[in-house]
Amino acid sequence: MILRRCCCLLFLVPLLLRAGTTPIPIHFEHVVGERPLRFDTTMYQNEQHQPYAISMVRYYVSAIRLHCEGNEDVTSEKFFLVDASDSTTTTITLPRVPIGTYRSISFTIGVDSAHNCSGPQEGVLDPIRGMFWAWNTGYIFMKVEGTSPVSPSPGHLVEVHIGGFRQPYNNIARIELPIVEDPVRGIYVRVDVGAILQTLDLSSVSSITTPAAAAPITALYPRVFHIIRSTER
Amino acid sequence: MSPRILAALLVVSLIAYATSEENPTMRIEARDVVPTLPKRFGKPVYDLRSSRISVDGFLLGRELFYDQILSRDSSTSCGSCHQHFAAFGHVDHTLSHGIDGRIGKRNVPAIQNEIWSSTFMWDGGVTHMDLQPIAPITDTSEMGETLDRVIKKLSASTKYRRMFRSAFRTETITTYHMLKALSQFIALMVSADARYDRMMEHRDVYTDQEQRGLLAFRARCAACHREPLFTDGSYRNNGIGMDTALRDVGRFAITADPADSLKFKVPSLRNVDRTYPYMHDGRFRTLRAVLDHYGRGTFFGRSPDPALKSTVGMKEHEKKDILAFLLTLTDSTFLHDRRFVDPNIR
Numbered sequence: 001m002i003l004r005r006c007c008c009l010l011f012l013v014p015l016l017l018r019a020g021t022t023p024i025p026i027h028f029e030h031v032v033g034e035r036p037l038r039f040d041t042t043m044y045q046n047e048q049h050q051p052y053a054i055s056m057v058r059y060y061v062s063a064i065r066l067h068c069e070g071n072e073d074v075t076s077e078k079f080f081l082v083d084a085s086d087s088t089t090t091t092i093t094l095p096r097v098p099i100g101t102y103r104s105i106s107f108t109i110g111v112d113s114a115h116n117c118s119g120p121q122e123g124v125l126d127p128i129r130g131m132f133w134a135w136n137t138g139y140i141f142m143k144v145e146g147t148s149p150v151s152p153s154p155g156h157l158v159e160v161h162i163g164g165f166r167q168p169y170n171n172i173a174r175i176e177l178p179i180v181e182d183p184v185r186g187i188y189v190r191v192d193v194g195a196i197l198q199t200l201d202l203s204s205v206s207s208i209t210t211p212a213a214a215a216p217i218t219a220l221y222p223r224v225f226h227i228i229r230s231t232e233r
Numbered sequence: 234m235s236p237r238i239l240a241a242l243l244v245v246s247l248i249a250y251a252t253s254e255e256n257p258t259m260r261i262e263a264r265d266v267v268p269t270l271p272k273r274f275g276k277p278v279y280d281l282r283s284s285r286i287s288v289d290g291f292l293l294g295r296e297l298f299y300d301q302i303l304s305r306d307s308s309t310s311c312g313s314c315h316q317h318f319a320a321f322g323h324v325d326h327t328l329s330h331g332i333d334g335r336i337g338k339r340n341v342p343a344i345q346n347e348i349w350s351s352t353f354m355w356d357g358g359v360t361h362m363d364l365q366p367i368a369p370i371t372d373t374s375e376m377g378e379t380l381d382r383v384i385k386k387l388s389a390s391t392k393y394r395r396m397f398r399s400a401f402r403t404e405t406i407t408t409y410h411m412l413k414a415l416s417q418f419i420a421l422m423v424s425a426d427a428r429y430d431r432m433m434e435h436r437d438v439y440t441d442q443e444q445r446g447l448l449a450f451r452a453r454c455a456a457c458h459r460e461p462l463f464t465d466g467s468y469r470n471n472g473i474g475m476d477t478a479l480r481d482v483g484r485f486a487i488t489a490d491p492a493d494s495l496k497f498k499v500p501s502l503r504n505v506d507r508t509y510p511y512m513h514d515g516r517f518r519t520l521r522a523v524l525d526h527y528g529r530g531t532f533f534g535r536s537p538d539p540a541l542k543s544t545v546g547m548k549e550h551e552k553k554d555i556l557a558f559l560l561t562l563t564d565s566t567f568l569h570d571r572r573f574v575d576p577n578i579r
Contacts, residue, residue: 119284119363120412127367128380128408134368136487137360169489212489 021096026064026105026187028091029228030057030084032194039085044194050202052148052158057084057193058131059142060124061092063108066179069101079111081124081131084193102179105187109221110141110172113165136210138163141171144196151206158202162218164211171211173218177227188228195223259571266291268348269423273433273461279348279362279420286417289400292576294418296396297411299575302386304376308332311369311415314341317573320504320564321345321422327515335374338479340515342500343508345424345567346462355497355513357468358487362419363412380408387411422573424503426566429558433461439561446558449551453527456540457499463562468496472532472541476514483513495534506563520559524552 030037032044032054043051059082066074074097083089115121116138131140142162151158164171179187196217208214266286270277297303299312309332315321321344323329329337339355353359359368369375370383387393388406397403401410429447431437439447450458459465468484475481475495484493497513511517517526530545547555 117360119361120409122407122409126408127364128384130379130381132367134359134364134371135354136358137364210486210489 021098022185023093023095024066024097024184024187025091025093026189028061028082028084028189028191030090030191030193033192037084037193044197046194046198046200046202048201050148050150052146052197052202054144054146054193056143056145057191058082059109060111060131060139061107061109062111063106064092064094065106066094066097066102067104067106068098069103071098071100074098074102079115079124081129084191099183101182102184104176104178105189105227106174106176108172108174109218109225110163111139111165112172115139116165133161133163133209138165138211141173144193146197148202148206150203152203153206156206158197158206159209160196160200160214160217161209162214164214166211169211169215171214171218173221175221175225177225180227180229186230188230190226190228192224192226195220198223259574261288261292261572263288265572266417266421268421269425271425271430271461274346274349274425277348278351279416281348281420284363284413284416284420286420287400289396290414290417291421291572293393293396293400294414294416295573295576296393297415298418299577302390303370303378303383304332305378305382306332309376311366312575314369314375315344317575318568319343319507320424320568322504322508324507324509327510329375331369331372331375332377335377337372337374338481339513340510343504344419345422345503346501347422348420349462351466352498355500356484356487357498363416365419366412366415367408384408384411422567424564424567427503427564428561430461430564432561440557442554442557443561445551446554446556446561449547449555450558453543453547453551454555456543457538458502463502464499466499468493468498469538469540470495470532470534470536471497471499471527472534472537473512473516473526474533476516479514481513492536502559503562504564504568506560507568520556521552524555528552 035042035044037054037057040053040055043053045051061080061082062078064076068074074094076094080092081089082092111125115125120127125139127134131143132138133140140161140163142160144160146158147156148158149156153159162171177189199220208217266288268281268286297311299310301307301310301313303310314323314329314331316323323341327340329339329341331337342355347353347362350362351360353362353365354368359365367380370378371380384406387397393406394404397406397410397414400414403410428437428439432439457465457467457469457471482494484496485491487493505520509518509520511520511523517523524547527541527544528547532541
């Protein structure tokens with residue numbers, strides 16, 4: 001009888017091990033300052049009181065890492081293309097994360113130099129996605145586009161294309177954010193798109209499309225990416 | 234074999250011939266898609282092992298190269314700008330002509346020996362041979378199309394679905410395979426059989442004048458136009474000065490480094506007799522005018538290249554010798570290679 005019970009427990013071991021992991025979704029929520037991001041029709045204002053509307057927000061997230069307290073980090077080698085207008089892309093799920101205490105999450109906004117240099121790529125890195133500079137080989141890591149009546153560009157376009165993987169304009173950016181919940185069930189990252197346009201003078205700098213011009217923008221990322229508690233939502 | 238069977242065989246082979254995808258003047262076989270790799274040229278930069286060339290891949294690449302389907306209004310193919318008889322450059326136009334008669338930003342360069350090149354375009358902005366075609370396809374003044382629409386058009390074509398299937402065993406047409414096919418065609422564009430090459434391989438001899446030209450060239454020009462590719466792949470300011478219309482800053486647009494202002498990639502001089510007009514903006518119509526520029530010694534721009542010193546003060550007879558030598562770089566084997574002929578011209 002006792003033997004039987006032991007056998008049953010043995011059978012449970014693999015189940016328990018499997019139960020020791022859980023999928024962790026990472027949600028990217030897009031806002032402009034305090035307001036939720038709405039495309040095209042909603043007007044926002046930057047520091048210089050210049051009105052603008054947003055029509056596109058897309059960026060590559062890669063090399064995601066969950067930093068574990070006392071245990072091995074969880075890493076993902078995949079590339080994700082987040083498109084703020086497409087809810088199927090704004091949640092990235094790490095399928096099997098061991099249950100534990102996680103201190104922080106880090107990820108790259110951009111594409112590492114190996115994938116920029118080794119010829120055509122497939123999947124989300126297919127140049128067909130429009131996140132690629134044809135005349136200056138390399139991926140566009142982040143695209144923010146919109147319009148502003150003060151923009152001198154044709155159609156009053158505002159475009160910020162951030163890319164560049166070579167020194168001195170290496171714009172591959174690593175973001176690390178604290179994880180505030182334990183146990184963690186989901187991670188909420190607030191992406192303040194407004195921070196990118198906040199300090200730009202859209203009446204003169206309405207189009208940023210080179211690695212050199214984009215370099216100062218990546219310095220704004222600490223104001224763009226924030227972690228939030230699920231209860232704050 | 235009975236005459237009947239023979240006749241039947243003849244008919245069958247004639248039908249096969251008539252319906253074949255290829256140019257009837259030339260059947261492409263496995264040995265036709267082995268790239269020529271002269272030892273003198275060194276190891277190719279392009280990785281031919283991981284991007285192996287197959288007959289079907291080459292045929293698909295050639296079909297795409299000559300097909301206007303890659304442009305927005307079906308008016309322009311790669312071959313419209315890159316003409317075989319001009320070593321895949323474009324004679325006469327100083328700047329490229331694209332869809333809607335739009336004028337491009339630069340002179341169409343030759344396409345030859347690309348597998349030995351690590352960067353492409355006059356400013357070296359493109360860093361992988363496979364990725365080069367995306368630039369003209371998506372440029373509004375060249376083919377003005379989006380990759381998305383190109384792939385949709387190709388996927389809607391029975392011919393291309395069949396050709397991609399035979400080349401890559403794939404049912405879905407992707408950017409990746411389209412680029413790989415174009416590269417299989419471009420990789421074979423090797424110019425290595427000019428009189429210069431035959432002379433180097435002791436299969437031909439130079440006249441006295443050509444020989445003098447070679448020596449003068451080596452003394453005056455080869456610092457930048459290095460043998461045997463006739464480029465060292467570097468970016469230099471050869472002192473022609475900024476063009477007044479487009480104000481093209483060259484390499485500076487890629488690196489944003491002021492030291493790169495007005496630098497352009499040293500072009501190969503192979504088939505240079507066929508690639509007029511000359512320079513990134515096509516400003517010189519003749520080789521004579523080019524030589525006069527170098528010999529005059531008036532160089533413009535912030536920092537003309539120090540190596541230009543060697544070109545200054547060419548004597549008239551030297552110029553004539555160098556001209557005679559430059560003509561020995563014309564590779565008629567390459568210019569008449571039937572593998573590269575547009576398959577739809579019969």
